[in-house]
Amino acid sequence: MTSQPGKAKLSPWPKIYRELKRVRTQLQSPWSTLSSALISARQNVEYRRGLGKRIEAARETYAASAISRIADTFMLIRIIGNDLEPRHRKGQSYDNVLFILENEPAFEGCEKFWIVNRIVDTDEEARIIGLLESRLQNFHTIPFELDAYRKISWDVDRLAAGDLRFSEKGRASGAQSGRYETYIRRSKNLYVMNNNGARNAALAIARDRAKWLMPWDGNCYLTGSAFQRIRSAIEKNPHLPYAVVPMARIVDNALLLDQDFQPPAEEEPQIIFRADTTQLFDENYGYGRRPKIEMLWRLGVPGSWDRYRDDAWDFPRPARAADAGLFQKAGWVARLDSGRSHLEIGKAGFVARLVSRDRAIVDMVDQCDARAIAARLDASRLTFYDEDALAHAVKDAPILRHLEAAAGQALTRGPFSVLDKTGLAPSGDSQDYFHPAPYWWPDPDRPGGLPYVQRDGERVPGTALYEAGSETYDRTRLQRVFDDTTVLALAATVLGGHHYAAHAAGLIRAWFVDPRTRMNPHLRYAQVRSGHDNNEGSGYGIIELKDFYFFLDAVRLIERTGVLGDEDRRAFRAWLGSYCEWLDIAPTAATAFYSSSNQGTFYDLQRASIATFLGDSAMLAKIGLYARERLAAQVAADGSLPRELSRTRPRHYAMFTLQGWTSLARILSSVGDNLWQHQTAEGLGLVQALRWLVAHENKPHTMSAETVDPDRLGPLLLDLANHDPVGMPPADLGRSTKPIFHPDEAIAPFWLWRRR
Incomplete structure (x- = not known):
């Protein structure tokens, strides 16, 4: 076959080159990925070339199908999810549902339905269900089940060790970013927010009840004219099995009461499915990581989402579906107020919205984790020692002899206080805990030996437990408090004897409770390296309180005997609370927290x-x-x-x-x-x-x-x-x-x- 005169075949390369530039910008790809980008560009051009033929084929197929003889009916199913603070205002979901019920008109040929989707706050769930029932609404509830949630782990096993929080590479690459935090909670997010799970449930509910299925977000609102524009577009092109409905962000719901109100609708659209379609939302995509956009990609719907940045741990973008491109743009829909208007306006609002959304995901998942733990947490129960083992300890005579001997020695020591040391912390406050870094020595090559230098494995005199010179510091006495209190508490429990418990209570009061003798609740001067960090500890000294794990069980046992009164108990817990506050804000504590050792x-x-x-x-x-x-x-x-x-x-x-x-x-x-x-x-x-x-x-x-x-x-x-x-x-x-x-x-x- 020869080309006709004036009909010379044009090269596809200019189009491919333009598409290549678009793909490169979208993926922020280095030129080293030229080959794969070129393939993608050519595929896009070929896809667009064949789209017209596929649309015509869809028209013919539709005309011959049984569904073409069914009237255009709609089922609008709105999915009501959790209020995710700070992305949303608390109670905003309820308020938006109420606004819809009171103001949205009925639409001819459109059934309305609701899904109450895994709302974690049981009071808020009950309030929303009560509202729906009071207005005689049809709805389906997908419950949040704590036992099911408890079985879901974090997604740390999906990341390479070098990308994690405590690796040097992970910290350098922003492992603390919102994207990282939401990723490691991905599976938990999938369960709690359940975006695509609920959308698929909506499709299943609607598929046999209407010709056009609308599995939409719970904050979507249609004016009468907006719905009519959707209906008109679909009636005009029913052979297209999908319709995308752009959204307009609303910061004042009252504006929608004006039937002539029509804001610019440029946001990520909602999707309408014809009942004979088979596409389902991918339930591996969670809230905040493109759950609906994944479907838009598959359907070939272009938009700003094509230029989004992919993280290393994101799923590869999906291939286009067999019926990609067979969609039309239809009308518009309002996205009701989130209660956070500053997040809805302009570019600054867009950026702040992403940040607040990530924070909201983390906060919600962490609240669920806290609930799951709280359901099994009894603060009075032993956590290191075993209650049954202690109850049956009387059967082990050799161990009991050891216990009696150790408790007898403990009775001869203490009480101890930070005031007892012969040295003084650099602060000059005698109630500040003080202990030098054990492996840091004066530098023999510098005047005064400052700053000190490290000799790993070689201890500075007086820094080893119980050795001569250790009385200068607090470390030995602190260990006596931990060990002697624990031995005495075990003796009081297993052997019986008020004198054991009374002496242990004295140890606790002197070190942690009595305002005249107690240690200040911080470790600013633990493992001080002279000449470094203003003569404050580097953070490694925090390990010197490591034995809380068994000592706090001892305190529990002593409290059971009644020798520590309510005031002592409150004061001890206040000390622990103050110490934790210091751990949360002290730069030295962050050093210990991020240590990979x-x-x-x-x-x-x-x-x-x-x-x-x-x-x-x-x-x-x-x-x-x-x-x-x-x-x-x-x-x-x-x-x-x-x-x-x-x-x-x-x-x-x-x-x-x-x-x-x-x-x-x-x-x-x-x-x-x-x-x-x-x-x-x-x-x-x-x-x-x-x-x-x-x-x-x-x-x-x-x-x-x-x-x-x-x-x-x-x-x-x-x-x-x-x-x-x-x-x-x-x-x-x-x-x-x-x-x-x-x-x-x-x-x-x-x-x-x-x-x-």
Whole structure:
């Protein structure tokens, strides 16, 4: 075949080049991706070329179909979701439903229906349902079920370890951004907000009841003229199976009472489906990450969403559907007031809207997590020690003898106070806790030795527990408070005896309660490195309060005896609350929090222990998330702990860190959060780290041949036996029954009575 004169075939390359530029801008692609972008550009040109033919084919197919002989009826199903503060005003969903019921006219041939979609606030759900019932509305409820929600985990296992919060790369790339925070809550978001799940439910409800299905957001409002424009467009082109209805943002609902009011409608549209279509919304896309836009992409609906930036963890954009392009633009719909008018206007409002939306998602999910934890949290219940083990401890005579001897020694010591030290914190306040950094020494090459320099593994005199010179500082006395109080509380519980409880109560009062002797509730001067940070601690000193995890159980046991009165109890909790406030704002605390070594683990352990004692379910939920992110940052592909193995005492620090992890797992398990079986994206977790330690503990080429207490492995072996019996080592490794270890080994006194 030859071309006719004057009909020379034009090259497609100019169009392809223009499309290539558009795709490159959209994806912000470097030129190294030229090949894939070129393919995309050519596909777009070919798609547009064939669209006219497909529209004509759709016209013919429709004319021959049974649905063409059905009258144009509509079913408008509005989905009422949660008020997501600060994106929305509390109660705005109810107010918008009320406005619709009182002002939106009836539409001929259109049935109205509602879906009450997983509203978390039971009072608000009841209020909305009551309103619908009072106005004789038809509706369907998709309930929020706390037990179902509790089973949903965070999405940290979908990210590479280097992208997570506690990795250097993750912090540098903005792992704390709203996008990151919403991503790691993606699965929880999918359940709570349930955008596309509810839209698909609406399609299923409407498919056999109308020809045109409108699964729309609960804040959509149609004036009489707006609906008529939609109907007219569809009646004109019924062969197009989809219609997109642009939205107009409204900041004053009263404007819609003027029937001639017609604002510019330029926002992301709502979609109308013909009943014989089969497209469903992809339920993997959650609120805030393009749940409806994914459908617009599939249908080939162009818009500003084509230029949105994709994050590394976003799903690849979907391919076009077989019936892509078979849509028309029809009328307009109002998006009712969100109660946050400043978020609805202009470019500044658009940017602020994205930020507030991400915050709203995080806040809502975190509220649900707090509820799930709160349902299982009893602040008076022991979290490290096991109630049943203590109740049956009288059957273990050898351990009881150890307990009686240790308690007898504790009765001869204390009470202790921060006032007892012979040194003084740099602040000059004798009630400030003070302890120098143990591995930082004067610089011999500088006048006065300042600033100090590090010698990892070499302790400064007086910084080791109980040694001569330690009376200058507070560390030894603090440890006595923790250990002696715990031993006495266990003795009072197991052996009986008011004198044990009374002495323990005195220890608690002197260090934490009595305003004349108590420690100020901060650790500004813990592990001070002279000449650094204005002679304040670097944050690593926060680990010196790590033993709250068993000490707070001791306080619970003492409180049960009645020797601590209501005023003492309130004052102790006030101290803990003030200390947590300091942890929340102190830059030094942030250093410990973001540490990818044992410092971070023991920070989480400390916060979790205090949270269970104070009944802070929100903090406990966050610690459960942080622990999973932290595991991914700490555990290597082979199950080892690289940060600890790089120390001068790798054997000690590997065991020390895993003791912290197993204690944290116990605290979390007390509220139903199972950290034991969590695994990272690489299939690693606490159990795998224990396996690695046990397999390499006696291999000097892996860990140095340093001398450690041979019994230290016993508690970790028992944990491995309890949570992974298949991975247990040969029996000749033994299991320790030693009741008391040195505090530096992070094993609680009488650990044999701990929770499994």
